[in-house]
Amino acid sequence: MSLETNSRQIKNASLNALIFLHTYNQSAFGVECFMSDPNIGRLLGKRYQLQELIGTGAMGRVYRAKDILLGGVPVAVKFLALSIQNEKMRLQERFEREAKTCALLGQKSIHIVRVMDYGVDENNTPFYVMEYLQGHSLSQIIRQHHLALPRFFSMVRQISLGLQCAHDGIPVDGTIYPIIHRDIKPSNMLVIQDSSFGELVKILDFGIAKLLQGNKDQTKFYLGTLAYSSPEQMEGKELDNRSDIYSLGVMMFEMLTGKMPLVAPTHSFGAWYKTHHSVEPRSFTEVHPGLQIPQELQNLVMSCLAKAPSDRPQTVSDILKVLESIEQNYRSPIVLPSNPAPKPVASRSLTMPVEVQPKTKADVQVLPSNDDILRSVSWPDNKPIADIVFPQKIRLHNEVVPTLWVMLPQREIIKRFACDRYNQFLFLPAPHPMALWITVIYNRKHGVKWLPYYLDLKTTFGQEIARLLANTGYYRLLFFAREVPSRCSHILLCSIATAQRQNLEQWAKESQISASSVDPQLSKNVLKSEYERIKPQILSKLEAMATDIPLDLSS
Template identity: 45%
Template sequence: MLKPKTEVDIYIGKFLNNRYLIKDLIGKGGMGRVYLAEDAAKGGTLVAVKILMLSLGTQQISQRFAREVFIGAQLGRKSKNIVRVLSYGVDDKTPFYVMEYLLGKNLKQILKIQPLTTAKFLDICQQICLGLQCAHQGISLKGEIYPIVHRDIKPENIFMIEDANQGEIVKILDFGIAKFLTERSGMTLTDSFIGSLPYCSPEHMEGRKLLDVRSDIYSLGVLMFEMLTGKHPFQTQSNSFGTWYQAHRFQIPPTFEEVNSQIQVPQELQKLVMKCLAKEVSDRPQNISQILEKLEQVKHQFNDHSWQAASLVQLVPVTSVSEKECLQKTWPKNKPIAPIGFPHLLHTTQGTVATIWAMLPQEEISKFLNKTHGTEFIAKMNIYPMLLWVTVLCDAQLSLTRWLSYFLDLKDQKGQKIVRVLADTGYYHLLFFALEEPTRCTHVMTLTFTASQRQQLADYLTINQKSNELISPEQAKNILKAEYEKVKLEIRQNLAIDSQSEKAGFKEWMSKIFERFLQLLIRN
């Protein structure tokens, strides 16, 4: 029996411009293919190379390609939310350009495995808008300011990466290239149309040459609708150009309730999305700044509402009974008498409670009682479903800080159960055992979660059901350890600075410390 022939990629293993060694294919689409490559001129630094599926037949087209790549490179230097273009070239009349290599996922991949919460949506959407705002404001070329319209905003062109210091960063891909491909000479509208039909504005599909920023705003509206509902605002029976044009030009998008009656999206946000989806350009927001202003208003309202809900709702049941039960516990015989700690699910008369058992010197324990504490979770769910559960204890003068950290593998039943109990109860007990008298629990401290932290834990469990294991558990632990060490250093520096500047008003001071603490730790 004959086996089907596998396609041979002519670029893998090839040097482009005697500099970029193509290693592997990492993506492909209508415009071309993206490869992982090594930059020989920079010691094998990894880069991404996009090879366009067309031939530069004339000098004029080659110059236009160089101009658009130059524009993309300028934008990447101006905004952290636009991918950096490093270089470009032509291989046997086939153009390519070189970008920074990004490790993460695009928005399409993310939407497939998890819905976006309102808070997550606001963060991602604000970053997309900041990138678009930078492009729409334009760049200087030969003394003239040129506003840049993307023309191909879609989930595949929105890339998410993790940064140890800044958290999740959004990068917009392919600036300038859609315009170059569309404007190649000698093409009809049907031949030269470049764009993703489900996200194109009506005027873009009509072939208007002078597209302005409001075309990108329409595409952004489609994207926002999909991010909030999980569904596209328009339904078509085929994927043809004509069918999509009819939808964008004449079909009225459904309301959020019609898509999902259970959906909870602020009304102001719903109105903003619908305004972006207006058929006529004059009815849409006229610039990205107007969208950013509205997103900021919604963000403030959302945060205020979340704070009020957290302060009015009793998130944690009375724990005095389970605390008394904890005081009856004895140190396990199979654990060494040493400054160590471990997580444990404890079965009490109030149900199963998550606990941490910590053995410390008695003097240290006394400094931590009724003092400052905080809890966070560090995760990289996009590469492996594992959490690093961190508890931080400080004394009033910050002369002593104790960091308690434990790995919770969500591929393991025990790890899953601990996270589920933490999410369901909203608190855990910290049991102290003194090195000097190690047998019996001497003190119990109850640490609680915010509403957003409980939601975060619940989200981790949902994501775990659909996540892929791209690395081994040990590799995941090493990555989380590295992120943890970076955070610890910054926390120590901030604690030292604030300790010198604010000795009075300790309660207010510590609230500032832990507000900063939450911002610094890795968000997922």
């Protein structure tokens, strides 16, 4: 790639994409910034040394920096396009309140980029210090890849969980502060590859739009993104969570089709004002006639795009419930009838796997959904009616897939309808080849549920399950209620990160040729001890309560 092409791509990228994508353009862009930016090398707050300008935009400038207090840990520092010289005390107090709220929010949800420190420099310019992450913006992914339906569900669920956390509010000094983002769009969604979770989506820039909007010097400017703004946002009204829901609807439409539901004749405020207020959004059929999307999902997106806030889903929780229902009833990927079924984009999803594609177009039209088949199974006669976990192989449409069967009280299953999923595999080659298959389901309201299973890799069954998990890259959790064990009451999908799939394949090979002459329980005991040791680490990551850098909220 030429330097000229590289620089042009960088200039066209959004501010937030630049924050995290700089490593792909570091050679060309970094040299240019070092030569022209006097801030490079500056020590901020006697702690953060600015190293590279990685983004500029309407909301400010972003630098890659290192925290010299913690041995050079990389961070991202964002200077806001705001001076608090005028009305200094009022703006100082408001900035500190917004910064503290956003910092606490990032600690509470793993789907929100964390603010770890904040302050005001010697020029009275406020700044945030954020966790430094590398990934791709959702806008890039939409442009470059066709989103298979399972990947769409995974991403939207994660975004919705982050929004739900913000809209529910954060307690600060005894008062609950609901947080409205005000600028929901693909370029404010960062998709990273996490070694434990797989594909993880994080929302950027909570609170910044409101902070800038409240500045007297900025009131004559519109702050937001025209194509994604709700009608009430265009009017300058006080916003609630339903404005973010409108923007989410625009983004969901774009994720599913690659097109925008509303197109203004010109890119001016007046044109977009009229479009959002009086132009009906285009239908899915209109923008992509061959695209097959469940009607329930189309209805959900269109309801989010209602002009009147009262006609939209009233909370993100409502959206999550509908998404969960649609997922359970529809598992086929989006297929263009005029072309062969597209191969799913390789991904490691936090909550959803890449769906196995049907072999022909006819399969999509006539085969029952996988979950219809799975819901028809009943609890095995040779298993007790008790809270237990065990794997099973099930044949679906001429292929065998792995499943994990779980029995719980009905009330416990209901609590987990909307949740994040995590899995990890531990392996002990000696004295007896044994793997510990850890599955965790979690939501903020009801906490964590641990579902461990010990897989004996010297048995034929253990070998088959390990290889199935490695080959498919996902498994289904089948929940059975103790009160009604005759049928499966709920189904969740869990993906397996690429590195873990490779490990499973390697462990199966090693175990097949290794010898064992001891009781398998010895290996189980060792794995159980390690499991108890890492549980707090897993829970901490799920809760996203611990920051990499101490958070100073006293300034």
